[in-house]
Amino acid sequence: MKRAYNFGAGPSAIPTEVLEEAQKELLDYNGSGISIMEASHRSKMYDEVHNGAIAMMRELYEIPEDYEVLFLQGGASLQFAMVPMNLGMGGKVEYANTGSWSKKAIKEAKVQDLNIEIVASSEETAFDRIPENITFGDDADYAYITSNNTIYGTQYRTYPSTKAPLVVDASSDIFSRPVDWSTIDLMFAGAQKNAGPSGVTIVIIKKELLGRVKASVPTILQYKTHAENNSLYNTPPTFGIYILNLIMKWIKNSGGIKAIQKINEEKAALLYGAIDNSNGFYVGHAQKDSRSLMNVSFNIKDKNAELEAALIKRTEESGMIGLKGHRSIGGLRASIYNAVSMDAVKALVELMETFAAENQ
Numbered sequence: 001m002k003r004a005y006n007f008g009a010g011p012s013a014i015p016t017e018v019l020e021e022a023q024k025e026l027l028d029y030n031g032s033g034i035s036i037m038e039a040s041h042r043s044k045m046y047d048e049v050h051n052g053a054i055a056m057m058r059e060l061y062e063i064p065e066d067y068e069v070l071f072l073q074g075g076a077s078l079q080f081a082m083v084p085m086n087l088g089m090g091g092k093v094e095y096a097n098t099g100s101w102s103k104k105a106i107k108e109a110k111v112q113d114l115n116i117e118i119v120a121s122s123e124e125t126a127f128d129r130i131p132e133n134i135t136f137g138d139d140a141d142y143a144y145i146t147s148n149n150t151i152y153g154t155q156y157r158t159y160p161s162t163k164a165p166l167v168v169d170a171s172s173d174i175f176s177r178p179v180d181w182s183t184i185d186l187m188f189a190g191a192q193k194n195a196g197p198s199g200v201t202i203v204i205i206k207k208e209l210l211g212r213v214k215a216s217v218p219t220i221l222q223y224k225t226h227a228e229n230n231s232l233y234n235t236p237p238t239f240g241i242y243i244l245n246l247i248m249k250w251i252k253n254s255g256g257i258k259a260i261q262k263i264n265e266e267k268a269a270l271l272y273g274a275i276d277n278s279n280g281f282y283v284g285h286a287q288k289d290s291r292s293l294m295n296v297s298f299n300i301k302d303k304n305a306e307l308e309a310a311l312i313k314r315t316e317e318s319g320m321i322g323l324k325g326h327r328s329i330g331g332l333r334a335s336i337y338n339a340v341s342m343d344a345v346k347a348l349v350e351l352m353e354t355f356a357a358e359n360q
Contacts (some may be wrong), residue, residue, distance in 0.1 A: 005344035008322030009150050009295065010172065011192040013339040017038040018246045037239040041232060049242050050231070056248035058200055060257055063204060064181050070203040071225065071231040071241055076101065076171045079188045079201065080108035086223050087142045087186070088114050094140045094164070097121035098130055099149035100328070101169060119143075126329065127152040129287040135333045138163035142185070148173035150193075151326040153292040153333065155298035159183050165209060173200065173294050175251060176338055177261040185209060191240060193294070194338045196247055200240040251338070260338050267336045267345045268293045274349040285329055299331035308332060311355050319352055320344070 006013040024342035029036040039046045056067045092115040136143035143162045146169040148155040165185035174189040191200035210224040275282040285297040300307045317322045325331040
């Protein structure tokens with residue numbers, strides 16, 4: 001079997017070694033005679049997977065002990081609502097608007113009648129950059145950013161400094177590079193880009209924030225509930241957490257987060273190089289100083305829809321999938337998450353160069 005090169009934005013590529021391990025254990029996990037997806041979430045068998053995943057995350061991401069690691073459901077979209085529910089205290093909340101997901105988070109905060117201030121936005125330039133000099137108020141209930149913007153291909157190089165609790169939606173770049181936990185108070189991410197299949201939501205939250213929530217917030221929507229129950233208050237997405245655990249082991253065997261970052265930087269440099277050296281045939285959407293290491297969005301000169309469709313067709317014929325750009329900006333988008341190999345990027349670059357030479 002020849003596997004496709006998967007450049008999809010999410011759900012996205014999972015390391016082949018992880019899929020092979022899951023395939024091997026699918027019918028009989030660790031000699032138990034059942035699949036891990038059949039095991040009770042209260043069983044010792046699953047307990048080892050669950051706590052093992054948390055321990056591996058703490059080790060690889062160097063998560064301090066004063067943070068809780070939670071496994072929830074509902075994706076990042078539910079977190080757009082849970083963050084203001086749990087952290088809003090009646091003061092102002094501040095957001096940086098850098099794309100569609102930031103806008104959705106802002107919408108959910110508005111539903112709750114919070115005092116919202118948009119401190120920075122790149123919407124006027126089609127979200128082609130991370131705004132410069134983002135300044136959050138130190139007295140805000142919380143400050144909120146989306147660290148990587150999948151549609152527009154932009155990413156924060158460093159996070160803004162603030163004394164307010166900083167919330168980071170890291171759905172599309174979690175585990176792709178080291179982070180400085182001294183600047184982060186709550187990080188969340190849907191797992192389906194770099195951490196596993198869809199269905200698992202990761203929340204890493206400073207313990208001191210757990211007590212903020214009002215009693216009027218439904219029990220299951222309180223971070224405190226899940227922290228007090230080790231993310232076992234209700235049945236967690238057990239198979240997804242099992243895959244997440246395997247991916248953490250894969251990252252460790254790959255040299256850890258810093259080694260993964262180096263490979264990601266090399267992949268991105270190769271792909272952006274093909275765009276920049278195409279004599280204007282390819283045009284990147286993001287400004288160079290805001291370019292993402294995870295999502296590379298680009299067009300063909302003059303946004304030539306006919307040529308873009310032809311290139312997408314060529315990629316599909318060559319065993320590459322997921323390269324059609326988001327409908328809001330068109331063109332192409334290559335998502336080069338952790339599990340996307342250098343060989344996949346090289347194959348894409350070679351095809352892009354051939355196609356450009358044929359159509360200049």
